[in-house]
Amino acid sequence: MARINAGQRVRLVDTEGNEAVDTFFFNAEDPRERYSAVDTVRRQRNVYLTTGTELVSNEDRTLLTIVDDTCGRHDTLGGACASESNTVRYAHDRKFMHSCRDNFLLALLNWNEDFSKRDLGPNINFFMNVPLSADGGLRFADGISGPGKYVELVAHMDVLILISNCPQLNNPCSGFNPTPVEFLLWDA
Template identity: 60%
Template structure:
């Protein structure tokens, strides 16, 4: 029997989004037009001190990329979510999120005050009465960050197509915090931020 859809919302380009996904529910992130980067953080909804850990996830999975079957671990080594479906097949764990500081270093001082994922996160955590120290390494869904022969990471054109999605099942009540990346200075979203769709289904 098809799981009951309990939430379905279009998230505009370049803005933050947050929502609690209950244990057993699934959340699907849909890249509506393709080549968009969706910077995402996860927290234990009942204890924000427990949050997604990139290092623990990479260690346990033996891969720096995320796809179907990947278990997303917390800093307490608990499984937070599992990727149960993925039509893109390559999601970044190492690239981090853009900020005023990184825009300045990478693209010049005139880009410092362009909107960034860190700005989005700060807006959201302010509403959630969280603290900037709660920000940590995020997942970049749909972002293409290959490792070059010299070991450096590259941010290149995305490989996702319009309608591609990643779906995760929650193993605990999870606060999902998203910045639908507003970056205009690198090809992570084709220099053209676009909307995404968030769909949550009941257990």
Template identity: 65%
Template sequence: MIRESALTPDTAAYRKVVPAGNYWIHTVRKGQTFRILDLEGNQAADTLFYSAADPAERYSAVDTVRAQRNVYLTVGTKLMSTEGNPMLEITADTVGRHDTLGGACATESNTVRYALEKKTMHACRDSYLLAVTENEGFGLTKRDITHNINFFMNVPVTPDGGLTFEDGLSAPGKYVEMLALMDVIVLISNCPQLNNPCNGYNPTPIEVLVWDAAA
């Protein structure tokens, strides 16, 4: 579902450009609105969510899909935790569909899917590992890297139940926006994948924006 936001960037309390291949980690407080903006188009933002009160409670793809009875995420989707609690709700979306089945790329999966020589290429799991290592204050370790959402990524389900990685649906200036329903730690890997069309074979920057509840 396409729905534009009434919020404008000039009223945001926080803004940060995340270069291609880099990570971003931040706590978004209950009542704040969080936006991921695709600056140049056709970029995938692999995102993890954790309860700031207890990071052992984190985003659950299984519970989210079951609760909404849809494998694609868009306006109205409540992102559910492993404890069955709503973490965030998608309130605005100018892309219309996001993936939560395809997972995050890793050096191992690049090797299996593409070629042995791809193992040395940077991947989202590497970004996650770097983020938790460099930001110990969030209380996360590599064991906390689990189900993620691939915002802007196009992963159609085939008639026989398989998954395919297709050209992205996003474009320059497209965004997805979420209302935090609890204090959440947000961890994004701005995907560096070069072996499939999820980034148009050309990873580009994103911007993250946060508005306070009164915005």
């Protein structure tokens, strides 16, 4: 969790490629206002995030805009992995694997105990490839990112960024090999 002030830029770099970076945002002044995947999709009439995408809040305001993207496409419908969904999707013995939900909850509660699970909604999965099909399907596919690819955003208001570099080992979202991502923040 980190604060990004209005006008500042943030860059996430997929250093070794094929990573998934689960990311969520709050209005820093009013955390009841948060990133909304469905409002983002609805406003741009497209399910994939890339350069030009405005990240929209649950109050229909722009939190940040994606201003550069060398990957080309990012997901916002797959959500964050959790012991619960891993158990449903894979097997009961996956319950104790590390997950983005664990990362999210720990970071939120360490930041401020006014936060709880209720404050989470569907997040962004930067660098993750979740194609939707014309017949209504959705799947987690091999990544289209590569070493050194990055996405860059500019903040339109003071926001909190919540990041979990996805530890998922059950599907190809992190290439079955979670690797580091670089987080850069600067005054534009």
